Amino acid sequence: MYVAVKGGEKAIDAAHSWLAEERRGDTAIPELSVAQIREQMTLAVNRVMAEGSLYDPDLAALAIKQARGDLIEAIFLIRAYRTTLPRFGYTLPIETERMDCIRRISATFKDxxxxxxLGPTFDYTHRLLDFKLAAEGEVPDAPTRDTTPGPVPHITEFLNKEGLIQTEADSDQTPPDLTREPLELPAARALRLQSLTRGDEGFVLGMAYSTQRGYARNHAFVGELRIGTCAVEMEIPELGFAIDIGEVELTECETVNQFKGSKVEPPQFTRGYGLVFGQTERKAISMALVDRALRWKELGEDFxxxxxxxxxxxxxxADNIQATGFLEHIKLPHYVDFQSELELVRKMRAEATTALREAAECA
Structure with missing residues (x-):
């Protein structure tokens, strides 16, 4: 018979100690600092901030260190910490056309x-291991940076001069806050976009790839992909006007998708949209493709x-924290549940054996 394990609290304390020891690794090797993670593992930090819904590079780096590099665990830590923070107001909508771009490309317009x-990107590298990075004390030469200062208009807006792309309707309604309210369906586009930007990068990427393979016929062009910093403004009631409280790094993607038209809309292009914290362009592009696929009903397309x-x-x-919680709970003790299943299977086997024996005797 299975019985509940005794001495669980002592075993858990020992597991915590062992985990800390494994996290530290060989003590003869210098410890990895939070600053090193923040500055040298920025793409991992950006993912943790995006899917954790908290823009703080230092906290994200700390979470990565504590989680031993497990990004989903780090995201979990950030979301848990986020729930302890007070909410003292909301910022104004960020104006991405005023972004100071470090990277801005278009697959639709050469000029x-x-x-x-081009900016900092892996796109033009050869994907060969650089063993020079294994040498200690390696200091790269600082290249001359070519940046595009804001404001820079969105490239897709130039299609609007001919009316070739669907105009996005402005809404004065405050979108729901997914971090404070549960997801309910059907969801408005603003809520879907919140869910996608918090969603697991791998899952959203898989969904986006499926659209390119024909599941939704969602062939898209990257109208524009831009990465840079945007000012964050907040209205202060005591002052009566908005002030700049800082800036965040963002990745924004707009895709241009074919649209054959409907009973009320002429043939034109439509958009998919992605916006993510930090330099997270794979996620932003994936998000834009999935966003466009989810707009089928709005555009009068067939499901x-x-x-x-x-x-x-x-x-x-899409939410990896919800998925992880449900997945990993099955490794926790389920002794009582398993005992009931075990007894049920034994009873069914006994009944089946009896039935076979009686059938054999009758024959």
């Missing part, structure tokens, strides 16, 4: 107004049964 800036078109499937499975 994009404002110019294209083809594609996973990326299924709002319930995408939004309820």
């Amino acid at each position: 994009a107004p404002g110019g294209q800036v 083809e049964g594609a996973p990326a078109q299924d709002e319930e499937f995408v939004l309820y499975h």
Whole structure:
């Protein structure tokens, strides 16, 4: 018979100590500092901030260190910490056309107004291991940076001069806050975008890839991908006007998608949209593709049964913290549940054996 393990508290304390020892590793090697993680593992830090819904590079780096590099665990730590913070107000909408871009590219216009800036990217590397990085004391030469100062208009707006792309309707309504209210379906586009930007990068990437393979017929062009910093403004009631309280680094992607038209709309292009904390361009592009796939009803398109078109499937499975919690709970003690299943299977086997024996005797 299975019985409950005794001495659990002592075992848990020992497991915590062992975990701390494993996290530290060989003490003969200098400890990795939070500042080193923040400055040299920025893409991991950016992902933790984006999916943790908290823009703080220092806290994200600390979470990565505590989680031994497990980014989902780090995201969990950040979300848990976020719940302890007071909410003292809301900022004004960020104006991304005023972004100071370090990277700005378009796959639709070669001579994009404002110019294209390749910026820091893996796109043009050879994907060969650089063993020079294994040498201690390696200090790279500082290259001359070519940046595009804001404001820089969005490239997709140039299609609007001919009316070739759907105009996005402005809304004065305050969007719901997914960090304070549970997700309910059907969800407005603003809520879907919140869910996608917090969603697991791998899952959103898989959904986006499925659209490119034909599940939703969502062939897209990257109208513009831009990365840079945007000012964050907040209205102060005591002052009666808005002030700049800081800046955040963002990645924004707008895709241009084909649209054959409907009974009320002429043939034109439509958009997919992605916006994520930090330099997280793979996530932003994926988000834009999935956003466009989820707009099928709004645009009067047919539902083809594609996973990326299924709002319930995408939004309820995108959150890696919810998925992790439900997945990992099955490794916790389920002794009583298993005992009931065990007794049920024994009873069913006994009944089946008896039935077979009686059938054999009758024969």
